[in-house]
Amino acid sequence: MNIVTESDPFIVQANYFKALAHPIRLQILAILRQGEACVCHLEAILQRRQAYISQQLMVLKEAGLLAERKEGLFVFYSLTDPRLGTILDSSLPDVPLPAAPMNGCACPTCVRDE
Numbered sequence: 807m808n809i810v811t812e813s814d815p816f817i818v819q820a821n822y823f824k825a826l827a828h829p830i831r832l833q834i835l836a837i838l839r840q841g842e843a844c845v846c847h848l849e850a851i852l853q854r855r856q857a858y859i860s861q862q863l864m865v866l867k868e869a870g871l872l873a874e875r876k877e878g879l880f881v882f883y884s885l886t887d888p889r890l891g892t893i894l895d896s897s898l899p900d901v902p903l904p905a906a907p908m909n910g911c912a913c914p915t916c917v918r919d920e
């Protein structure tokens with residue numbers, strides 16, 4: 807039995823970086839840095855199945871990176887800590903910002919923008 811517990815700050819930090827270490831999850835975070843988004847919005851941008859995106863959102867949520875807010879039928883995800891942006895900026899080459907979905911998204915944000 808390992809004596810190190812989950813309250814060990816280095817384990818917490820390692821879990822944080824493990825959650826970050828995935829290309830799709832980094833894309834999701836890049837999108838959420840621009841503002842909150844629902845699963846259907848992420849689905850339309852990333853062109854991945856909803857089940858897959860939900861799975862990645864769960865990993866990010868369990869690592870404490872995401873907050874969620876329910877509005878009617880939609881659940882909006884956002885970043886819990888704006889300092890994450892600084893970490894991403896310092897560890898990445900400049901990445902293109904993912905484009906907003908042209909169509910295929912019926913979330914309140916997209917419908918409002920039409």
Ligand SMILES: [Zn+2]
Pocket residue numbers: 846847907911912913914915916917
């Ligand atoms: Zn949308």
